[in-house]
Amino acid sequence: MRVLVTGHNGYVGTVLVPMLLDAGHDVVGLDTNLYQAATFGDDDSIDIPAINKDVRDVTHADVDGFDAILHLAGLSNDPLGDLNPELTYEINHRASVRLAEIAKELGTERFIFSSSCSNYGAGVDDWLNEESAFNPVTPYGRSKVMVEQDVAKLADDRFSPTFLRSSTAYGVSPRLRFDLVINNLTAWAYTTGLVYLKSDGTPWRPVVHIEDMALAFVAALHAPRELIHNEAFNVGRPEENYRIRELAEIVAEVVPGSRVEFAEGASADKRNYRVDSSKIARVLPEYKPKWTARLGAQQLYEAYQKIGLQVEEFEGPRYRRIDHIKMLISEGRLDDRLRWRATIPA
Numbered sequence: 001m002r003v004l005v006t007g008h009n010g011y012v013g014t015v016l017v018p019m020l021l022d023a024g025h026d027v028v029g030l031d032t033n034l035y036q037a038a039t040f041g042d043d044d045s046i047d048i049p050a051i052n053k054d055v056r057d058v059t060h061a062d063v064d065g066f067d068a069i070l071h072l073a074g075l076s077n078d079p080l081g082d083l084n085p086e087l088t089y090e091i092n093h094r095a096s097v098r099l100a101e102i103a104k105e106l107g108t109e110r111f112i113f114s115s116s117c118s119n120y121g122a123g124v125d126d127w128l129n130e131e132s133a134f135n136p137v138t139p140y141g142r143s144k145v146m147v148e149q150d151v152a153k154l155a156d157d158r159f160s161p162t163f164l165r166s167s168t169a170y171g172v173s174p175r176l177r178f179d180l181v182i183n184n185l186t187a188w189a190y191t192t193g194l195v196y197l198k199s200d201g202t203p204w205r206p207v208v209h210i211e212d213m214a215l216a217f218v219a220a221l222h223a224p225r226e227l228i229h230n231e232a233f234n235v236g237r238p239e240e241n242y243r244i245r246e247l248a249e250i251v252a253e254v255v256p257g258s259r260v261e262f263a264e265g266a267s268a269d270k271r272n273y274r275v276d277s278s279k280i281a282r283v284l285p286e287y288k289p290k291w292t293a294r295l296g297a298q299q300l301y302e303a304y305q306k307i308g309l310q311v312e313e314f315e316g317p318r319y320r321r322i323d324h325i326k327m328l329i330s331e332g333r334l335d336d337r338l339r340w341r342a343t344i345p346a
Helices: 013-022 080-083 083-104 141-152 181-192 210-222 243-255 278-283 292-308 321-330
Strands: 002-006 026-031 051-052 069-073 111-118 122-128 160-166 168-170 194-199 206-211 231-235 239-241 257-267 272-274
Touching: 002 013, 002 083, 013 026, 013 210, 026 122, 051 272, 069 083, 069 210, 080 181, 080 321, 083 111, 111 210, 141 160, 160 210, 160 243, 160 272, 168 181, 168 210, 168 257, 181 194, 181 272, 194 243, 206 243, 206 292, 210 231, 231 278, 231 321, 239 243, 243 292
Parallel strands: 002 026, 002 069, 026 051, 069 111, 111 160, 122 272, 160 231, 168 206, 194 257
Antiparallel strands: 206 239
């Protein structure tokens, strides 16, 4: 297929693109390149034909001729979403729905949206499946819910949207993020010997390695239409649900000489959800996830050793998405609408 991947230069996109190429697809990217300076180690991302453009500015000409769109682009987490909630809805919600509308007008049959288990938000300790009620507690989570609700209405005999609600991601990527729980805890453990918890560690959280997350997109792309048409899938493995403190304990066991420590005044996190992701493995047989939190922590630990990671790097603006954006604004490179003041970097 000829496939457009929005956000192809991001944390997940740089892992997904090689999988699509290996499967024989003709891949084009679309990215505004906000994180071009956030490369982790050697830049081993793959160069593909790309449209250097903000997703808010996509035209019919950009989308014409694709069999499928894998839509990852957007503000990627709660802190970014909280920076300017209205901007979050503009980018994550309205631009996403407009992209889907254009795709439908042009005859693009498949639209696979990168949603999130944060849709469930302030869940309970009971298991949550794709039929469970939404209860988002942040602009980021609400924006994902709004896209699902609006794009689902566009589904018809010619246009098949699919919604992949990914668990909290982790793992090594050319555009590594340190604002994700396992990535962050392992970085603290490696650099300081402390697995540093800023919350009380009680909430449940499903986790998924980015390679398994990317695999879900490939599996959905390859699946027969009747299996994925206007369907939502929780992405992960049912056994990969942990309390945050359990993840901290796993990291402490992986990183030699480290121990768990709670930050002074560590409080509860209202985001709490335990997710049943058995549907995707049952419906999409190509989806065979391989990773566990323990294997992921080991992969991260080895990667941090390789580059000699320092605290100031992962706690600074290079890899933390919210701090990176604030740095670009303070330097005058981005305006307050998160648009480049000059030409988008190639």
